[in-house]
Amino acid sequence: QVQLVESGGGLVQPGGSLRLSCATSGTISSFDTMYWYQQAPGKQRKFVASITSSDITNYVASVKGRFTISRDNAKSTVYLHMNSLKPEDTAVYYCGALRSFRMYWGQGTQVTVSS
Numbered sequence: 001q002v003q004l005v006e007s008g009g010g011l012v013q014p015g016g017s018l019r020l021s022c023a024t025s026g027t028i029s030s031f032d033t034m035y036w037y038q039q040a041p042g043k044q045r046k047f048v049a050s051i052t053s054s055d056i057t058n059y060v061a062s063v064k065g066r067f068t069i070s071r072d073n074a075k076s077t078v079y080l081h082m083n084s085l086k087p088e089d090t091a092v093y094y095c096g097a098l099r100s101f102r103m104y105w106g107q108g109t110q111v112t113v114s115s
Contacts, residue, residue, distance in 0.1 A: 002026055002104040004095045009109030012085055020080040022095030022106060028076040029053055035096035036080045085113045
């Protein structure tokens with residue numbers, strides 16, 4: 001049973017920073033790709049960033065230069081470093097893991113950017 005547990009969300013002022021963590025129950029290197037998605041109230045879940053087992057990263061245009069995805073294989077954890085946060089970044093952030101064409105999801109962590 002694969003489990004993903006996100007943490008690190010919270011309330012932050014515009015321009016601030018947060019680091020989200022996603023701890024996995026298995027060996028992180030067993031996953032093909034790890035993802036971060038966001039879902040704002042009343043909107044569909046959408047892609048934010050991904051990192052492959054070869055450490056190839058990809059970002060949605062709106063977060064390039066502000067967010068960084070990374071992975072620590074020894075801790076079986078994926079991170080999303082978020083800088084220069086904007087009110088429009090407010091959403092529930094979900095960690096996803098792809099293995100053998102099957103996607104696994106965490107429960108999400110709330111990020112609120114507001115003054």
